[in-house]
Amino acid sequence: MAKSILVIDDSAAIRQSISYILQQEGYTTVEAGDGVEGLARLDESVRFDCIITDVNMPNMDGITFIRKARENPKFKFVPILVLTTESQGSKMNEGKEAGATGWIVKPFSADKLLAVVKKVAE
Amino acid sequence: MNEKFKETFREEAEELLGHLEDILLELEEKPTDAELVNAAFRAIHTIKGSAGMFGFEKAGRFTHDLESLLDECRAGRRAVDKRLVDLSLRARDKIRSLIAQDDSSAEFDAEALAMMEEFRAMAAESSGKPAQEDQKPKADETGRQREAMATRVLEASIADSGADGSGLSATYRIRFEPAPDIFLNGTRVLRLFDELATLGQLSSMPDTGRIPMLESLDPETCYVIWEAILTTSAGIDAIKDVFIFVEDSSKVKIELIDDRLDPSEGVRKLGEILVERGTVKPEDLGEALRSQRKLGEVLLERKVVTDSELESALVEQAHLKKVQERQTEGPSMSIRVASDKLDELVDLVGELVTMQARLLRTSVELADPGLSSIAEQVDRLVEQLRDNAMGMRMLPIGSTFNKFRRVVRDLSAELGKNVDLVAVGADTELDKTVIERLNDPLVHIIRNSLDHGIESPADRVAVGKTATGTIRLAAEHSGANVVISVSDDGKGMDLSAIRAKAIERGILGPQEQLSEADALMLVFRPGFSTARNVTSVSGRGVGMDVVKREIDSLGGSVSVESRPGKGSTVVLKIPLTLAIIEGMLVRIADEFYVLPLSIVEACVEANDDDSTDGSKLVQFRGDLIPYIDLKEFFSVPGEPVENRQIVVVNVQESRVGLVVDAVIGDNQTVIKPMGRMYRNAVGLSGATILGDGRVALIVDCMKVVEAIPERELKARSR
Amino acid sequence: MGLGSQKKRVILNGAYAIDSATDLARELSDALGKARIIELDLSGVDDLDLPALQILFAAAASAAARGGELQFVGNVSVEVCGKLVSGGFSQPGPLSAAEFAAGLPGLGKAPR
Numbered sequence: 001m002a003k004s005i006l007v008i009d010d011s012a013a014i015r016q017s018i019s020y021i022l023q024q025e026g027y028t029t030v031e032a033g034d035g036v037e038g039l040a041r042l043d044e045s046v047r048f049d050c051i052i053t054d055v056n057m058p059n060m061d062g063i064t065f066i067r068k069a070r071e072n073p074k075f076k077f078v079p080i081l082v083l084t085t086e087s088q089g090s091k092m093n094e095g096k097e098a099g100a101t102g103w104i105v106k107p108f109s110a111d112k113l114l115a116v117v118k119k120v121a122e
Numbered sequence: 123m124n125e126k127f128k129e130t131f132r133e134e135a136e137e138l139l140g141h142l143e144d145i146l147l148e149l150e151e152k153p154t155d156a157e158l159v160n161a162a163f164r165a166i167h168t169i170k171g172s173a174g175m176f177g178f179e180k181a182g183r184f185t186h187d188l189e190s191l192l193d194e195c196r197a198g199r200r201a202v203d204k205r206l207v208d209l210s211l212r213a214r215d216k217i218r219s220l221i222a223q224d225d226s227s228a229e230f231d232a233e234a235l236a237m238m239e240e241f242r243a244m245a246a247e248s249s250g251k252p253a254q255e256d257q258k259p260k261a262d263e264t265g266r267q268r269e270a271m272a273t274r275v276l277e278a279s280i281a282d283s284g285a286d287g288s289g290l291s292a293t294y295r296i297r298f299e300p301a302p303d304i305f306l307n308g309t310r311v312l313r314l315f316d317e318l319a320t321l322g323q324l325s326s327m328p329d330t331g332r333i334p335m336l337e338s339l340d341p342e343t344c345y346v347i348w349e350a351i352l353t354t355s356a357g358i359d360a361i362k363d364v365f366i367f368v369e370d371s372s373k374v375k376i377e378l379i380d381d382r383l384d385p386s387e388g389v390r391k392l393g394e395i396l397v398e399r400g401t402v403k404p405e406d407l408g409e410a411l412r413s414q415r416k417l418g419e420v421l422l423e424r425k426v427v428t429d430s431e432l433e434s435a436l437v438e439q440a441h442l443k444k445v446q447e448r449q450t451e452g453p454s455m456s457i458r459v460a461s462d463k464l465d466e467l468v469d470l471v472g473e474l475v476t477m478q479a480r481l482l483r484t485s486v487e488l489a490d491p492g493l494s495s496i497a498e499q500v501d502r503l504v505e506q507l508r509d510n511a512m513g514m515r516m517l518p519i520g521s522t523f524n525k526f527r528r529v530v531r532d533l534s535a536e537l538g539k540n541v542d543l544v545a546v547g548a549d550t551e552l553d554k555t556v557i558e559r560l561n562d563p564l565v566h567i568i569r570n571s572l573d574h575g576i577e578s579p580a581d582r583v584a585v586g587k588t589a590t591g592t593i594r595l596a597a598e599h600s601g602a603n604v605v606i607s608v609s610d611d612g613k614g615m616d617l618s619a620i621r622a623k624a625i626e627r628g629i630l631g632p633q634e635q636l637s638e639a640d641a642l643m644l645v646f647r648p649g650f651s652t653a654r655n656v657t658s659v660s661g662r663g664v665g666m667d668v669v670k671r672e673i674d675s676l677g678g679s680v681s682v683e684s685r686p687g688k689g690s691t692v693v694l695k696i697p698l699t700l701a702i703i704e705g706m707l708v709r710i711a712d713e714f715y716v717l718p719l720s721i722v723e724a725c726v727e728a729n730d731d732d733s734t735d736g737s738k739l740v741q742f743r744g745d746l747i748p749y750i751d752l753k754e755f756f757s758v759p760g761e762p763v764e765n766r767q768i769v770v771v772n773v774q775e776s777r778v779g780l781v782v783d784a785v786i787g788d789n790q791t792v793i794k795p796m797g798r799m800y801r802n803a804v805g806l807s808g809a810t811i812l813g814d815g816r817v818a819l820i821v822d823c824m825k826v827v828e829a830i831p832e833r834e835l836k837a838r839s840r
Numbered sequence: 841m842g843l844g845s846q847k848k849r850v851i852l853n854g855a856y857a858i859d860s861a862t863d864l865a866r867e868l869s870d871a872l873g874k875a876r877i878i879e880l881d882l883s884g885v886d887d888l889d890l891p892a893l894q895i896l897f898a899a900a901a902s903a904a905a906r907g908g909e910l911q912f913v914g915n916v917s918v919e920v921c922g923k924l925v926s927g928g929f930s931q932p933g934p935l936s937a938a939e940f941a942a943g944l945p946g947l948g949k950a951p952r
Binding site: 010011012013014016017020054056057058070076077078079080083085093096099100101102103106107108109110111112119120122 | 126127130131134161163164167168170171172173174175176182305306307308309310313317366367370371585586587611687688
């Protein structure tokens, strides 16, 4: 069964490019533009094999999203990857404390993205 | 992906920058509104984060310092004032023009540089530090770079120490104590070990002694800790990478135990290992050793070590022993034999195989049950003997791999590129003559990857790759073949450039349509070379066609895969040995010939109508292909026969029909070289003896096909 | 029920990862309350992740402490074994129940 991944980022360009890369590798993807939308996607879904989320987003940021996602028993243990930039070392820690599994540093190449997703979701 | 989403990014940035303008103007009215400051920061942050992804590095770099400045405001360390809003507005316009220009090569103009200077100055003011202090992270950066270089050097020395033939790898001891709550963030601990196992030879020793009774167990807590021993050529950074997401909360300790296992040192003593690990004090060891009993028992009895400590030391010892044995192939167990003696043995076995076939036949004819049973048993023995004899000529391909390290090192220095060579499957065994003949083609493929595949460090960084490229050399067994692949993570092959060049060189008609795979194969055609400038590397007069010819002559095949921007892979499929081939036995008049089965595509009935116009072309699967009458070619006397067969072979990417009188069938062919008198016979590569004692000649299809005029070969596939 | 029934068989089916760990611990804990010897049938399992494995170790230690035993029955599949090899918990499968149990280091020993 194809693995399904939820991609949350307020930048449509980033979101779509991540989806595109993942789909090329046979993953199915669902997109959301912020944390609130992300939670809505979680509510209506049975499972995700991995969640990739940006940190800084309007309405609900990624850190809050992770906390709330972890409160949902369905997604308590799902691998969650945080998208960060190098300048945000503190965000990695914050993300980890909120319950993220790992992170992807922007900008990233397709290979890097796939390597990290494989690492946590395979 | 850059191109595909560049436009989306541009539109999005345009929208965000418009939004940013509104926010900044509002902020001027309400400088204390935290939500507005936040929104401004977010807009800049999003642009900065995405810009680099879609090839707008320059805009990304420009935005970086503005982002830091806004972050200061967000954190309340700096008040929003008119100067800040002014600067931000000007910066916003600049970002817009940087994105519109879409030019990442040129330097920043004076205006941009001045603004960046101002961002930094303002951020420094707010943090109360002089602007000079702000350089500090840069100093850190150089420190980090130096550190990175130091590890590089360390790795290089590990790799070098392996290059003398004692092996390519180092052995590490890894102690991993997962954070108790590691399960809670979605980490699957066992997968980390799977990842380690992909790096090399892994022995893992879990310590389960901390798992409590079921009554007091928290099912979501991790209690197991590990010691693992890993022998790998991938370097310590690759090991660290495995643990990158868990190293902050879990304890990970990686030590280099041995960067070179010297067989003359013998297997490590258990005591040595225990002392080195700090499990046992040297004085305790001395005492325990005096007791003349098994060291482990004594230490356990005296409670100097625990069960699991002892066990993990034993695992380490066993691991080291295994690695050592593999590397040295057991020095006391092997003897040197002159290779011509081995060749002679294989020759004799070949004859034995032939005689055995006769024995089997005779026993069937005589229908003597006693004889049949003996013949069958001898058959099994001969088969084993043959495999054994062939096996003795097998050598691990690793010895060749080591030579390539040097090639890569020298060439990458010459070209100003950073390239790592990763070798996988160095212990894959292959007939020694095959290994020798593989050397040149592999060197050529690697050169090609280095020269055309891997980009310059600057280009790599610009597209978001690591500055150092990787060439991966891998060998593995696959049935009666060895598959060797050379892959790089460079820019891939440029299909349109290949097509253009092929058309320019007259290899491809301007209108000719080819599948992607076929187009890639064009690089192997004679006269093709994609090197626009003749560099000292690929301008040495040989093209990839030489590679193809050499691999073909080994009875192997070549294929290429390429992913634009990601790299390309050349795959060689080589038969394990040259001494025996799978052949197709055919008859021409009273003579027998063998065609290598690997190049045979089909057998079709010859239709006399085909050749009436004298063009020597025949219909095959909708194409016209040239054919050669082997009877004519080899001047075999004999009457014309009806119902002749055409064997369609694929040589150098061309289909050619070979006309024979009859196709007999498959044949395991033991190749015998021909005597001196026949060495120069065109179109024959050897001979073999058939089960009934008759001789069959092995056809060198490539030479036969070369006799066909070029224009007829071109007539194919329209 | 006391020691009236000496043996109880527990049959596991499907995937046992972190999300089912609490349920598995409860199931084995219930079984241990009813019998001294637990026969654990792993033949229908297709994934046994570390959290589940820890529970087996814990249950084995608890059973031993009460003078009973956690016994494995049935074969353990290629998939299950395969996922445990790198971590040092198994050989490549399929393994018989006895082979599998023998490869679990420290199984049935009291915790330190």
